[in-house]
Amino acid sequence: MDSIKVVVAGPRGRMGREAVILAEETSHFELAGVLDRKNGGEKLNEIAEGFSSSAPIYTDLKECLFETKADVLIDLTTPETGMLHAKTALEMGVRPVVGTTGFTEDNLKELQELSEAKGLGVIIAPNFAVGAVLMMKFSQMAAKYFPDIEIIEQHHDQKLDAPSGTGVKTAEMISAVREEKKQGHPNEKETLAGARGASYNGIRIHSVRLPGLVAHQEVLFGGEGQTLKIRHDSYDRKSFMSGVKLSCEQVMKLDTLVYGLENIIE
Numbered sequence: 190m191d192s193i194k195v196v197v198a199g200p201r202g203r204m205g206r207e208a209v210i211l212a213e214e215t216s217h218f219e220l221a222g223v224l225d226r227k228n229g230g231e232k233l234n235e236i237a238e239g240f241s242s243s244a245p246i247y248t249d250l251k252e253c254l255f256e257t258k259a260d261v262l263i264d265l266t267t268p269e270t271g272m273l274h275a276k277t278a279l280e281m282g283v284r285p286v287v288g289t290t291g292f293t294e295d296n297l298k299e300l301q302e303l304s305e306a307k308g309l310g311v312i313i314a315p316n317f318a319v320g321a322v323l324m325m326k327f328s329q330m331a332a333k334y335f336p337d338i339e340i341i342e343q344h345h346d347q348k349l350d351a352p353s354g355t356g357v358k359t360a361e362m363i364s365a366v367r368e369e370k371k372q373g374h375p376n377e378k379e380t381l382a383g384a385r386g387a388s389y390n391g392i393r394i395h396s397v398r399l400p401g402l403v404a405h406q407e408v409l410f411g412g413e414g415q416t417l418k419i420r421h422d423s424y425d426r427k428s429f430m431s432g433v434k435l436s437c438e439q440v441m442k443l444d445t446l447v448y449g450l451e452n453i454i455e
């Protein structure tokens with residue numbers, strides 16, 4: 190397999206740090222550089238312990254992609270920054286692999302159009318953990334038999350977006366096979382705003398944020414005299430890295446946008 194030149198945006202973050210280690214440790218990946226908000230001009234192993242790579246740190250994405258001649262940009266930042274990064278990368282002939290969550294439908298449409306105009310692949314995966322993808326697929330299967338569904342996603346309390354990208358993706362996948370439905374009593378009324386959570390086509394999504402958690406989701410299905418629970422837990426961010434690796438490999442073969450890891454692991 191040809192070597193893939195990778196740039197990581199957000200290398201000091203919880204996910205970015207793991208992606209850097211993945212790029213350092215994967216024999217057919219070359220960590221060509223990282224994009225940080227600070228420390229421009231320094232080397233990665235000079236500013237943070239635990240990195241072996243002396244990859245250059247950039248604060249300007251265009252300069253970074255131009256000088257490194259990167260093949261793939263892995264973005265693990267924030268939605269606004271991630272969107273800007275993905276567009277810039279495509280404009281410069283670099284394929285984005287985006288784990289950043291919080292993208293809108295309009296963002297996805299815009300990137301899809303740009304990706305097709307440029308003939309370059311993009312992968313946007315709200316969750317890179319294979320177990321989480323299976324949870325979403327199993328939930329989609331179960332929705333045929335149990336159309337009353339509540340999603341409870343639980344994350345660490347430093348998470349910026351709610352609901353999680355995984356929660357939204359799960360509701361989208363279920364909505365693709367389930368009619369829109371108002372759940373609960375037709376006359377139910379919240380006496381405390383937010384008590385019933387967010388609603389996506391009638392599917393309720395509840396977001397829990399607590400220190401000690403990493404990334405967890407339970408999809409609850411209710412039927413006559415029975416319930417079904419489908420649950421996934423990420424206890425360590427290493428759980429996401431096989432999906433990041435696969436995405437970097439697959440994006441090199443794509444000429445359009447793929448939204449969701451389920452579309453490349455099948």
Ligand SMILES: NC(=O)C1=CN([C@@H]2O[C@H](COP(=O)(O)OP(=O)(O)OC[C@H]3O[C@@H](n4cnc5c(N)ncnc54)[C@H](OP(=O)(O)O)[C@@H]3O)[C@@H](O)[C@H]2O)C=CC1
Nearest residue numbers: 199201202203204226265266270288289290314315316317
């Ligand atoms: N798809 C998946 O499987 C997963 C996705 N995620 C998503 O990944 C994203 C990052 O999560 P996480 O690592 O926990 O978050 P962190 O806050 O730990 O990391 C985000 C990093 O992005 C950096 N950043 C922000 N803005 C910029 C910018 N303009 N230029 C360069 N770097 C920037 C921050 O830098 P600074 O330190 O200076 O603020 C920070 O280091 C989130 O959207 C999260 O939902 C998380 C886990 C799994």
Ligand SMILES: O=C(O)C1=N[C@H](C(=O)O)C[C@H](O)C1
Nearest residue numbers: 290315316348353354355404
């Ligand atoms: O911020 C996180 O931590 C995570 N974000 C992603 C999401 O929003 O679904 C993926 C995973 O749940 C961890």
